[in-house]
Amino acid sequence: MLGTSKSIFRRLLFSFLATVVIGLGISGLLISLFAREYIYDSKEEEMLRMAKKVNVAIQGYDRVSKRLIDQLVMLDEAFDTRIWLFDKNGKIVATSTKDEVFTGKAVAVSIASNVLKGKNAVTELQIEGLEDPMLSVSVPWGEGEKVYGGIILHAPIEGIEKTFGQMRETILWATLFGVLLSTAMVSYLSWSISRPLRTIERTAAEIGRGNYAERVSVDTSDEIGDVAHTINTMAEKLERVEQERHHLEQVRNDFLANVSHELRTPLTAMQGFLEALQDGLVEDEEARQKYYAVMYTETMQVNRLVDDLMDLMKLENNEVNLAKFPVDVAEIMNKVAFSFRAEAEEKGLALVVDVENDLPKIYADRDRVAQILKNFVKNAVKFTEHGEIRLSAAAEEQYIKIQVADTGMGISQDDIHRIWERFFKVDRGRSKNNKGTGLGLAIVKELVERHEGKWKVESEPGVGSTFTVWLPTMGFYRQST
Template identity: 25%
Template sequence: MQKLWLRITFSFLLLMSIALLVSGFFIADKVKDTYMDLKKDQLYEMAQLTVRAINTGTDSEVRLQEQVKELSKTITSRITVIDRDGHVLADSEDNPSAMENHADRPEVRQIIKSGKDSGISIRYSKTLGYNMMYVTIPMIEGDQVKGVVRTSLSLEKVEQAIEHLTATLTFVLFTAMLLTTIVGVRMAKGIAKPIEEMITVSERLKDKDYSARVRMQPKGELGRLANAINVLAASLKSQMEQIQENEQQLMGVLTYMKSGVLLVDKDGRILLANRAMGDMLGLEPETLKGKLHVEVGKSADLSRLIDQCLLEGKEIRDEIQFYFPDERILDAHLAPYVGKRNELKGIVAVLHDITDIRRLEKMRSEFVANVSHELKTPITSVKGFAETLLDGAMDDEELLHDFLNIIHKESVRLHRLINDILHLSKIEQHLVTPIVEEVNVTEVIRNVAETIRKEVKTKGLELELPDNTNVWVEGERDRIQQIILNLVSNAVVYTPEGGKISVSVSERENEVDIRVQDNGIGISKKDLPRIFERFYRVDKARARDSGGTGLGLAIVKHLIESHHGSIKVESEEGEGTIFTVTLPKKQANM
């Protein structure tokens, strides 16, 4: 693209050239006309002087010739006297008799034939080789035109003067053009450089380079324009930084939101999706942009709600399900977003994962049902046997003793169940303040073995314990003992007579593993994920007969978590079960 200062200079020079040329031609033509008018007036005056000085009626041709020659001595003009028929009577520079008839000369014809007061003609003289100016006036006697007096002047010097004037004028015009060019270039650069810099700054601003500034500070309106551009650039930079900060804040919020956010335009194409939405759809959020929602959506319900919201332009809230990549229950809230003119631009969909809430609600419902069922059994037994005794069975001492034993057993079971429920509730709500101390895990295991030794002996089980090496962890002794007691008690219950139970301890740098293994009935794969749920029993009949409440493993899990530990279970049905409890040696905070 041509430089701006070149375009300004070219336009300025073109305009000045036209103005100077027009002015030069006008001045030259005006000077020429003025000079020619001056010479014409001079010749006219000489012609009038000649007419007054001669007398064609009384003077002979010889005398007339002498008078004409005498008059021409004092002037630079040629004088010719011509009669009415065109014959030359006298001439200041030639022999009249040798001269041809002048009747056909334009300046003579203008007077004799046209009757004008004067005549003038400018023509090229073949004899002399240059242009001549001729002026004629009539010679009148009475009312008759007797002849013509003609004065003439060579235009050679006039033309030379005009040529000199033209050359001088050309030089002046050339000099003026040269000066105009120099001034024009300087002026054009003075105007164009700031403008070009402003254009460059504007283009950099367009390309989002908000550090661009106009460094030149011209005066006048250009200076004000440069300052305005700098102010605009600073304002744009500030606004863009604010927009970027707001965008980063928004993206930070969207990125770490647990709820999925989806922005869809009015054509159904995805404009934005956060990380949570990508996780819900099993895709990377960046890959969703520009695609139709029906292409990437894994739920027909979601696509239906999006289309419905785009069609109706109203807020919609509903509960939908995803089956891929995982089965989830989602609370979907869709709302349209509109432009300045209230036209629909698209919709925003926010999806809350309520799978855990629904699962907890289901667990709560099952818990209530299980508690009711577990309480109902001993209460029904107590109530039934009490009513039987009241109806007369108490008179039979043997029967009375059996029924009271049953009532006592069921009341103990009921008491244990209520205590376990309250204990589990306190653990979950962190109402029990733990007392952190150094606990010898080996010693705790041996204490547990003493506690259950009677049951082990009764079933003829082999109980293998770790050696006497001391292994220490930080925690609450009673809670750790309860963890081991519950696991070992379960092993005793679910291991058949003559079986084997092994309890071992292994120590690592920062953790201790407690391993309880039996060769009992084992746990099926379908039951493994649920064994830590409240009231869940692998063998419900045997567990209830053993006096279990179904809360033991749930309590164990919460006690381990309160010690910042973990529990892992491995089992094969019919081959036995291995529980591995991992506890940290040091408790950071309990």
Template identity: 55%
Template sequence: MGHLNKNLFRRLLFGYLIVVLAGLGAVGLFMSYTMKDYMYDMTKDGMMRKANKVNLSIQDLNPGEAMNSRLAMLDGSFDTRVWVFGKNGEIIATSTPNEVSVGKSVNHNIVRDVMQGRTPPVQELAFDGLNEPMLSVVVPWGQGDSIYGGIVLHSPVNGLNQTIGHIRETILWAVLIGLVISTAMVSYLSWSISRPLREIERVANKIGIGDFSEKIEVHSSDEIGELATTINQISSRLEMTEAERKRLDQIRSDFLANASHELRTPLTALQGFLEALQDGLISEEGRTKYYDVMYHETLHMTRLVDDLMDLVKLENDDIAFSMHEVQLEALLKRLAFSFDNALKERGNTIQLEIEANLPRIEADQDRLEQMLNNLIKNANKFTEDGAITVTASTRDQDMVIEVKDTGVGISDKDKPLVWERFFKVDRGRERRNLGTGLGLSIVREIVLRHHGQIELQSEESIGTVFTITLPLTQQAS
């Protein structure tokens, strides 16, 4: 991938350079040739205007010294060679008698065009007696309809070519400087594209091996920046998914370990008792006690299996809730009565604080009773010679139920764990507080299935409060 990235940088660099070089070269050539044509056109137009001025200046002069002097003066003013030829094409006057001898003739085609009143095209001509090529223009010499001959103006081509050469050299330097600047800009542009892609590639490789710790630094809001942001979001989601997977794996492992432990303990006791009974090691009077222990261990395993099945069904949404209007006050009074003996065994009392004219709540009565039963049972198990208070009131469109005890409380480190399967705050306590460790997990699932919320407040040696908020009416799903 790194090799491909380097190739990408080179491809971008050379691709941009070729485009820039071709563009600057084309512009340079176009400007060069356009400038040459422009210079030639400007020179030709200027020479035509000068030729017409020469014609006006010598219209009243006859060939001779006076005309030669006038032409010499015009030569100095216009910096051009001036010839005058007659109707037969013979040169009769010149501004530079030392370069061209008077008496020589101009090309008969040029003479014919001039005598017919036409202006021959401007062209580069080499005349006998001239030391270098000239750009020449020819105009009729005369006044009105009378044509006496023609006037020829010459401008050295070399000077014009040198000027064009200087212009082309300037354009070439401009192109070279532009190429250097463009190369620097293109290099930076290619680097600015390939560098974040290289960073994206590096982080993507780490994501590929399961390392989600690094994120791409986003420096722009363009397409590459959006790509980096998307990859960061994917990395964060994968990290969360991986963390959740590990958490679920750990829960699954803990579940299997706890389930095995919870089942092994009573099964071991049962096996030991049965072996003792089979071997006849127990007297007839002691068998009743052994049978009683075995019976309670069997009940514990039954409760464990039932709670497990309930929890699995609740989590998998395999239990159909039957929602009906429930009179919560009557339900709480019935539960308080059913716990009378269990509360007396631990020296506890229960008090109901129910709001006057408490409205009915839409819920599954059996599951609502199971939820409250688990909470009251849990409160009674961890409270001794204390009080349990159950309150029910309305707030806005919700029913608020609190189960409060004055028991041992829950430590801060245990609070986040009380909802986990098989977690027991009473670990290490006496066996008479035996439980499955699934009660609060079932309570939470029932609350969630009723679209409610449950909160926990607890302090060690002071007590615990579970607050449940349930909507009075269930929204249709």
């Protein structure tokens, strides 16, 4: 992650520095060019105005005299600029500075020609004898159409160049400050980006090692915060998947243990009886019939296990089509109670059916409803040693509420939420006489769901259990449509 941090820092730094340097450089160049042009133009206009004022002041003089020289000196002091006069031949005839060495010299022919034609001239000259370049303007000397020569005003451009130098220095310092500020900003931005990224990396590494409880703690609301939220969501899903995997692994182990136990017990019994019969150890016909009866019972137990497995697999794979018709709940409950009454009475249990009068019919598969009730009653008979088993039905809104209550051993709170799972057996290891596959209630749950019903169980150890299902009536479907 450190390499990533450095990479982010370099990219941000180069981007900011390029923006600052190029931006300030181009801006400074444009400002310098425009400012130079503006200052030069302003200076030229100012000097042209002063030159015209000088002409107004001396246009009454048509030749050089002491009074004219004094006037030039006064104007020089007033305008702070040098003044030259040249005649029609282009020769300098007077200056505003005493002991001027340029008197008698000629100005450029192009300047003299334009001025004598009544035009103004502006030029930047490097005059011999002067170290600094001068900005010069030339205007005609005379009045009206009478032109005696020309007036030249000189002003050093040293101040202008100095101003430009200061501007360039200011731009340079601004660029340097921008570079320092950019470096500081990039350092902060790089830190603010790389710090949560390092946190995300560490968390992702922990998640990669299987620690799905790890979470990213990032308090930003930007894109990095979105990434952190996504990783946390992914970790939560992975944690749930892992928990589900452990759960399924436990279910698988329970399934293998239960199936192995359920198959081994009858197979072992049948193997022993068959070996005894095969070896001729059982000679009495009555004893042989008992052996056959036990072998038949064990075979039926294996068949029940296989049938339950096939039923559950078909239900979970939506391969079971329910044949729904109007069904009388009381009729089914009485038939189920009759089929288990002998077994209940053998244990000394009372089997009671309590159904409200004029119950509306449910819209269901008759055989599957009977299967639901048989599973409930079979469990009640199996786990109840004394007391009674009560089957009841009553109308409740758009449902028929069906209950099977017993006074049996009950279910602990640790197991009550697991009884609907496949292959889970409450009585595991308690009694060898209580045989079952652990699939009955899982099948009940699937069947109730297929009927768009609801289910619930209430139980207290040592007191008993009450299993309740709600199956929809015909009115439920009419209201839904």
